[in-house]
Amino acid sequence: MVTARVSRIQIFPIKALDATTLEQARILSSGALEFDRTWAMFDANGKPINGKRHAAVHRLRSVIDLANRKLSICAGRDPSFPDPAFSFDGDREKIEQWLGEYFGFQIELRENPEAGFPEDTVSPGPTIISVATLQEIARWFSLPFEQVRARFRTNIEIDGVPAFWEDRLFGATDTVVRFAIADAVFEGINPCQRCVVPSRDPLSGAEDKTFVRRFTELRKQSLPPWSDRFRRNHF
Numbered sequence: 547m548v549t550a551r552v553s554r555i556q557i558f559p560i561k562a563l564d565a566t567t568l569e570q571a572r573i574l575s576s577g578a579l580e581f582d583r584t585w586a587m588f589d590a591n592g593k594p595i596n597g598k599r600h601a602a603v604h605r606l607r608s609v610i611d612l613a614n615r616k617l618s619i620c621a622g623r624d625p626s627f628p629d630p631a632f633s634f635d636g637d638r639e640k641i642e643q644w645l646g647e648y649f650g651f652q653i654e655l656r657e658n659p660e661a662g663f664p665e666d667t668v669s670p671g672p673t674i675i676s677v678a679t680l681q682e683i684a685r686w687f688s689l690p691f692e693q694v695r696a697r698f699r700t701n702i703e704i705d706g707v708p709a710f711w712e713d714r715l716f717g718a719t720d721t722v723v724r725f726a727i728a729d730a731v732f733e734g735i736n737p738c739q740r741c742v743v744p745s746r747d748p749l750s751g752a753e754d755k756t757f758v759r760r761f762t763e764l765r766k767q768s769l770p771p772w773s774d775r776f777r778r779n780h781f
Contacts, residue, residue, distance in 0.1 A: 552727055553677055553705035557582035559610040560617070560655075561663050562596040562603045565699070566610050573730055576661035577671040579701060581612055583662035585634070587645060590652045594663070597743040597751075602649060604751035617641060621648055623749055669735040672701035678709040686764050687757070696748035698740070702727070713737070713773035737777055 556565040561583040572580040587595035597603050607625040609618040615634040618627040619641075632641045638655060645653040656663070664670035675698060684694045695703075704712065715734035717723050723734035745757035765781040 548708070548711070549706045550704050550711070551706050552702060554703040555579075556701060556703075558699060559584055559612065560608060561586040561594065562600075563606055563608040563619075565696075566612065571672075573671075574660060577669070578662045578664060579672050581610075581662075582672070582701060583664055584659055585655055585657050586663035588654045588656060590654075595649065595653065597746070598741045600649070601746060601751035601753070604746060604748055606648070619644065666738070671732065671735075673699075673738050674702045674704060674712050674715060674734075675700040676707050676709060676711045677703050677705045678707060679712065682709040682768070683761075686760070687754075693748060697744040697746070699743070708770075710768065710770050710773065713770060716774070716777060718774060719777065739778075739780070 555568045555571050557568060557571065557579050558565050559581050566581070571582075574580055589595060593599070595603065605621050605623075607620050607622070607627075609627065609631075610616070611618075611631065616631040617634060618631040620627050632644070634641075634657070642653050642655050645655070661667075661670055680694045680698065680703070681691060683689075683698075684691045687694075715723050715725060715732075716736050717734070725732055725734065742753070742758075744761075745755075746753045762781045769775060769781075
C-alpha cells in the first residue's frame with residue numbers, strides 16, 4: 547500500500563517563465579489551474595515565445611504578485627529586480643517594451659484568464675509527477691533535485707509513492723483514469739510528451755546534447771509494469 551499525497555502545487559503565470567508555488571489552487575471550468583499560463587509572449591507573427599523556440603527565456607527571472615497583478619522581471623543568474631514592479635493592468639506596453647529589448651524583436655503579451663495558453667489545448671488540466679520520479683532523474687544525471695524540478699515544470703507533485711507512479715494515471719487510448727485530489731475529481735488522459743526544455747540548464751539555457759539519448763535509454767529500462775508503453779511514440 548502507498549499513501550499518495552500532494553506535496554507541491556506550482557503554476558507558471560507567464561508561459562515559459564518561472565514558477566509560483568501555491569498552498570492551494572482553484573480549478574477553472576476549462577480544467578486548467580487558475581493563473582497557470584494565464585499570460586504568454588508572442589512575436590510579431592503570432593508565434594509563441596517559449597523554451598522550445600527561444601533558449602533565451604531560461605535566463606529570465608520573474609516573480610508574480612497574483613493578488614496585486616504585478617510582475618517583477620530581470621535577466622541573469624543573480625536577480626536584481628527593478629522597483630517598482632510592472633502592473634499587468636497599467637503597464638502592459640512597458641512590459642512588452644522591456645521584453646522586446648531583451649529578445650531583440652517585438653513582443654506582444656496576451657492574457658487568457660479562462661484557459662491560459664497550454665501546450666495541450668484538448669486537455670489543458672494540470673500536469674502531475676511524483677517526487678520520487680524527480681529524485682530518480684536527479685540520480686540518473688547527478689543533478690540537484692531543484693534543477694530537475696525546474697527542468698520538468700510540472701504543476702502537481704505527489705509524494706509517498708514510487709518513481710513513475712504517475713504512469714498509473716492514464717490508460718489505453720480513448721480511456722480515462724478517474725482520481726480525486728481533495729474534492730476535485732480529475733480524469734487522467736495521457737502521458738505528457740516533453741520537448742527539448744528538460745535537456746537544458748534551467749538558468750542558462752545551455753543544452754546537454756546527450757540528455758535525450760540517455761533519458762530515453764534509462765526510461766525504457768525503468769518502465770514500471772503498470773505503465774502502458776503503447777501510449778508512447780517516444781520515451
